[in-house]
Amino acid sequence: MSTNVPNNSEEQEIDLTQISKKIGNLLQDFNTFLFSCIGFFVKNVRVILILFVVGLALGLFIDHRNKSYKSEVIVAPNFGSTDYLYSKIDLLAAKIKERDTVFLKSIGILEPTKITKISIEPIVDVYSFINNSDQNFALLKLMAEDGDLKSIVKETTTSKNYAFHTITFLTKGITNNEKGIQPILNYLNTSDYYNKIQKVSVSNIQERIKTNQGTVSQIDGILNEFSNATAGNNQKSDKLVYYNENTQLNDVIKTKEALLTEIGNLKITLLTSDKIIKENSTAINIENTASINGKMKLILPFLFIFIFISISFFIAFYKKQMLKAEQKAI
Structure with a gap:
């Protein structure tokens, strides 16, 4: 039993020595990699600066040329016309996606190519919804027993019962009320059925x-x-x-x-009953900064540099592997 103790100690010392060597090798590899990266950037500093400037200039040009704006109209559908309103917006969204300029011009939109998207969503106001009637409160309470209240108030079946809804337009370049928004509101208010109601x-x-x-x-x-x-x-x-x-x-x-x-x-x-779809307020030409809109001047410089670095490392890796293959062949 006494002979096993020294052996275990020696094995532990060997394991610790190997671990120390591995850690030292990893640190050495990291230092080598870091030095190679610094050397690469020093060697290609001019190319990187040129790519950065070119990317910045191109990004500024694209952002200026493809400026996207958002316009919002808050409306209140009267006479139970909420479903009618949503179906009309869905039709307009489909026509805009299809680039059906003939249809868009036929409803009075003077610059149909400028509109890139239209959508609608309710303004969630649970308190007004409940105060409108006791039935709404009872219905919401019943639905909440079987599900999450937050998701229920945003469900289509519930959200369409809210009083106010926001129609959002996305346009290329600046628009105005007469050319883009008012023709769409006029189109939404054109219905023989709801005019009679x-x-x-x-x-x-x-x-x-x-x-x-x-x-x-x-x-x-x-x-x-x-x-x-x-x-x-x-x-x-x-x-x-x-x-x-x-x-x-x-x-x-x-x-x-x-x-x-x-x-x-x-x-x-x-x-408020003078129109089927009553316009409450309008905010036009809000610069759209969602997604990558207006951010190309930040994206392109780093994208160009990343592509250059990736290609350079790929070429270096390929040459290194080719050299190893040639040495093995010899």
């Missing part, structure tokens, strides 16, 4: 406002009569027995307040 809806809103205003006038008359009677006579009036209890009077006042609130909301709805 619009007329009926507007008429119904106006009639409802008129009816509510008449009811408010009647309530005002009753309240004035009650006020005059109580001011002129402290005794109970036969005509005002109905209002003997304060709770009954409060109900009348609450009814009036509810009617006035509804009239205000109906007037706002009437104001």
Whole structure:
């Protein structure tokens, strides 16, 4: 047993020595590689500088020539026209992708070749969605029990029920409202079916406002009569027995307040019902910096240098292997 202990110690010393040698060799190889890289850059510094300048100049030229801009329009589809809006945008997106300039010109777009993409997405507003009706809240609560709430609020079936949506246009070069955006909005508002619904809806809103205003006038008359009677006579009036209890009077006042609130909301709805797809706000010619747009001046110089280094190392590797093959052949 005593003879095995020295042997184990010697083996451990040998293992440590071998590990130290391997680490030393790796460090030496790394130093050699680092020295070769420095030597390569020193040797080819002129070529690298030329490639950098050429790449920078070419990148600036491409960025300037192919400047991409983004325009956004926030819209509110009226009269249940959300599905109609999305189908129209899908059709426009397909026509733009196909470069169908004949169709795009036919709907009034003066510079169809400038538009490169169009898309639409909802503005997620869960609170407004819930406040619109108790049914929406119950539906969202039910759906959330079986899935992730974050994904549910962004689902197509849910998102289409939001009030506002953003239409995004991508264009080559600067556009303006008259040449690009307004013709598309006019196209979206061209629908015989929804025009008929619009007329009926507007008429119904106006009639409802008129009816509510008449009811408010009647309530005002009753309240004035009650006020005059109580001011002129402290005794109970036969005509005002109905209002003997304060709770009954409060109900009348609450009814009036509810009617006035509804009239205000109906007037706002009437104001926004002048179009099928109502434009709320527009932001045009925002420089598009997504992906590689506007970044070629940064990409090309390093891309050219990387290609040059790759080719140089490939040639050096090929020559080295060819030399080894020739030496073996000898």
